[in-house]
Amino acid sequence: MAEWRALKNIDPHCFACGQGNSHGLHMRFFSNGERVKSRLVIPDHLRGWHTLVHGGVLATILDEAMSWAAIHLTGHFILTQEMTVRFKKPVHIGEEIRVQSFVNERVSPKKAGLKAEICNMSGDVCAESSGLFALFTTEDFIRKDLVPAHMLEAMNESMWRSA
């Protein structure tokens, strides 16, 4: 299996992966060509019930991990179309967690099924997800008019390279 390579962060403002978002999760991703992974500690301000991490935050982490896998393992821009999450064990504020994701199924040329799971440092699966992702060519994504074309072109130049 190929070694893990750090992936280049492409939007400093993203709540999940933006390194410049002071309220965000600052996720950094690595890929071995088959899977994408990240590790993080959830900051104190994202708690839900007492010291528990809010489920919506865990869902964001899973969505982000599946999105990075969809982008980097299929080579397309993506939109999350649907996702399901199963919360299996509590995650606590300040606890280190690991997330991994992969392409589970290439449903069609324009759709892929992804999976992700969050584990604690004991190796227990705390949350897992499945998602359906729409895959776009650069031209089709520009046509959607969701992200400025100059930003997509800059991403295209750097996105598929290591950090």
Ligand SMILES: CCCCCCCCCC(=O)SCCNC(=O)CCNC(=O)[C@H](O)C(C)(C)COP(=O)(O)OP(=O)(O)OC[C@H]1O[C@@H](n2cnc3c(N)ncnc32)[C@H](O)[C@@H]1OP(=O)(O)O
């Ligand atoms: C920061 C950098 C790192 C990036 C990480 C980002 C992670 C975040 C990921 C997200 O959370 S994305 C935000 C949450 N998701 C959304 O906002 C998606 C909203 N939903 C949609 O836009 C549509 O439901 C979706 C494109 C996902 C699926 O559409 P459908 O397959 O149901 O098709 P639909 O019939 O609704 O098509 C709408 C239009 O999109 C077009 N389309 C759909 N899938 C396409 C595709 N794959 N390629 C090209 N065009 C596509 C389709 O042809 C059509 O074009 P027209 O309006 O011109 O007729």
